[in-house]
Amino acid sequence: MTSNHLAFIAGAFEHPTRKAIDKTVAQLHAESALGALADAGLTKEDVDGYFCAGDAPGLGGMSIAEYLNLNLTHTDSTETGGSSYLIHVGHAVQAIAQGKCKVALITLAGRPRADGATMAQATPRALLPPEESFERPYGPVIPALYAMAAKRHMYEYGTTSEQLAWIKVAASHHAQHNKHAMLRDVVSVEEVINSPIIADPIHRLDCCVVSDGGGAVIVVSPEVARDLGDRCVGIKAHAEAVKHLSGGYFDLTFTGAVVTGPKAFAEAGIVPTDIDYASIYDSFTITVLETVEDLGFCQKGKGGAFVADGNLISGVGKLPFNTDGGGLCNNHPTNRGGMTKVIEAVRQLRGEAHPNVQVNNCGLALVHGTGGAISTRMGSATLILERNDA
Amino acid sequence: MQDRTYPDPTPNLETEPFWAAAKDEKLLLKYCRTCGKAHYYPRAVCPLCGSTETEWREASGRGEIYSFTQFRRAPVPYVLAYVTLIEGPAMLTNVVDCEFDDLKIGQPVGVTFRDTQAGFKLPVFRPV
Ligand SMILES: [Zn+2]
Numbered sequence: 001m002t003s004n005h006l007a008f009i010a011g012a013f014e015h016p017t018r019k020a021i022d023k024t025v026a027q028l029h030a031e032s033a034l035g036a037l038a039d040a041g042l043t044k045e046d047v048d049g050y051f052c053a054g055d056a057p058g059l060g061g062m063s064i065a066e067y068l069n070l071n072l073t074h075t076d077s078t079e080t081g082g083s084s085y086l087i088h089v090g091h092a093v094q095a096i097a098q099g100k101c102k103v104a105l106i107t108l109a110g111r112p113r114a115d116g117a118t119m120a121q122a123t124p125r126a127l128l129p130p131e132e133s134f135e136r137p138y139g140p141v142i143p144a145l146y147a148m149a150a151k152r153h154m155y156e157y158g159t160t161s162e163q164l165a166w167i168k169v170a171a172s173h174h175a176q177h178n179k180h181a182m183l184r185d186v187v188s189v190e191e192v193i194n195s196p197i198i199a200d201p202i203h204r205l206d207c208c209v210v211s212d213g214g215g216a217v218i219v220v221s222p223e224v225a226r227d228l229g230d231r232c233v234g235i236k237a238h239a240e241a242v243k244h245l246s247g248g249y250f251d252l253t254f255t256g257a258v259v260t261g262p263k264a265f266a267e268a269g270i271v272p273t274d275i276d277y278a279s280i281y282d283s284f285t286i287t288v289l290e291t292v293e294d295l296g297f298c299q300k301g302k303g304g305a306f307v308a309d310g311n312l313i314s315g316v317g318k319l320p321f322n323t324d325g326g327g328l329c330n331n332h333p334t335n336r337g338g339m340t341k342v343i344e345a346v347r348q349l350r351g352e353a354h355p356n357v358q359v360n361n362c363g364l365a366l367v368h369g370t371g372g373a374i375s376t377r378m379g380s381a382t383l384i385l386e387r388n389d390a
Numbered sequence: 391m392q393d394r395t396y397p398d399p400t401p402n403l404e405t406e407p408f409w410a411a412a413k414d415e416k417l418l419l420k421y422c423r424t425c426g427k428a429h430y431y432p433r434a435v436c437p438l439c440g441s442t443e444t445e446w447r448e449a450s451g452r453g454e455i456y457s458f459t460q461f462r463r464a465p466v467p468y469v470l471a472y473v474t475l476i477e478g479p480a481m482l483t484n485v486v487d488c489e490f491d492d493l494k495i496g497q498p499v500g501v502t503f504r505d506t507q508a509g510f511k512l513p514v515f516r517p518v
Contacts, residue, residue, distance in 0.1 A: 125400065125402075128400055128402075130402075130404070130431070130433065131431050132400065133399035133400050133401065133402075133405060133409075134399075134430070134431035134432075134481070134482065135482050136397060136399075137396055137397045137398065137399055137506065137512050138470060138482050138483055138484050138512075138514075139394075139461060139464065139468055139470060139484070140470060140482060141461055141463075141464075141470075143461070143463075144459045144461040144470045145470075147459035147461075147470075148457040148458065148459050148470065148471070148472060149457070151457045151458065151459060151495070152456065152457040152495065155457070155495045196462075197462055198461075198462060198463055199459045199460065199461045199462065199463075199470075200459050200460050200462070200490075201459075202459075245480075246437070247429035247430065247436075247437035247438050247479060248428075248429050248430035248431075248475075248478070248479020248480050248481065249438075249478065249479060249480070250480065252456075252457060252472075375472075
């Protein structure tokens with residue numbers, strides 16, 4: 001095995017539930033953790049580092065650490081929305097490299113479907129974010145925020161709804177093979193652009209699903225990975241960035257991936273064409289389109305042409321993406337898609353994806369997360385992962 | 391286009407003058423005395439240069455649409471937009487008194503105000 005990585009992903013688990021009426025959020029975190037530990041061949045007694053984001057109930061990681069009865073020497077609850085879990089992987093690598101822990105557990109879980117829309121709680125006045133009165137009264141719902149980025153991208157680069165629709169089409173081709181996916185029917189470009197408009201120019205089928213669920217990954221030191229064997233996946237690079245509205249001087253046609261892509265490729269010492277498989281955050285089709293441009297898979301503004309004609313479909317195109325069906329068709333647990341992006345990349349590098357979507361000889365995978373919202377504030381994170389014997 | 395109900399802002403120590411002026415149908419911007427630039431949303435600390443020497447000035451209320459959408463799933467569909475003010479910064483807002491299908495990126499707009507539920511006024515824009 002290669003030993004030049006600072007840390008490895010040893011375990012990954014995607015909770016099979018998509019509507020968790022009979023489980024608590026803490027229980028979903030715990031079941032996901034146990035699933036990932038079993039996948040790694042470890043137990044919870046081995047865990048000395050715990051990472052979670054704001055979906056974990058309680059203050060930071062302490063309540064779930066107590067629920068699972070973990071004995072920790074390191075914890076981190078960095079919160080960037082749906083991209084948090086990629087950042088946790090990167091921070092776990094740093095913590096392991098510095099000797100702060102050896103086995104890091106990262107969990108995500110939630111049940112927005114089971115809870116309905118009744119969970120919104122008033123934020124105490126002193127904790128309101130400083131921008132909120134300049135946004136909330138205008139009704140900045142998430143699809144509308146992404147729609148404004150799409151509208152501007154269309155205006156500047158001539159991107160079309162048909163091109164955006166190809167992203168959903170590709171995801172649906174993959175989801176048909178995933179028995180857990182919420183949307184398993186293959187859809188056409190026409191079906192996407194004829195679905196109802198939610199916020200112009202975003203159609204219903206340009207949006208991800210809303211689902212319950214969870215997931216977990218285990219990041220371990222090279223010494224632990226050596227004992228666990230070749231199913232461990234090397235973490236080759238990690239980069240993160242925050243992009244926001246910059247005091248009112250901004251451009252909605254790109255994402256924080258313009259920073260994280262080049263940094264991650266430089267750290268890995270590779271170029272975009274070296275990537276065999278990509279998990280790309282897909283809250284909406286426009287999220288994917290801007291991201292593939294920003295990561296350097298194509299020129300800025302040419303994302304529409306790049307994603308068209310099945311170029312993202314495994315076995316068909318140049319950049320197989322989200323082979324589990326992604327957030328667009330499979331699963332977007334508690335509105336946070338970063339964890340499942342990491343998990344599918346691990347499956348691909350192990351050769352454990354569904355045979356109909358498995359990339360041949362998959363040696364290098366990229367994972368990209370976009371948390372928060374393009375059009376306001378986003379936490380962007382890129383990981384580059386490597387097969388253990390590559 | 392039918393109008394919607396506008397939620398209230400929550401003024402705080404930094405933004406009280408903005409919302410007080412809005413009640414008089416004036417749009418204020420925060421300017422920096424050090425770098426001379428306007429920023430948005432208004433802060434006590436200039437986000438462009440880090441100076442704490444900032445001051446309120448009345449804005450022209452003129453700008454152009456940077457991007458926009460119509461959220462159709464609301465009980466009363468509304469237009470969400472970013473408007474780039476001629477003073478420089480862009481602000482999130484609604485565009486009112488318009489036919490959605492006639493709106494365009496780059497279109498000139500001017501400020502107007504809408505009453506909120508508890509009696510504040512919210513700066514919004516309409517085509518000019
Ligand atoms: Zn300044």
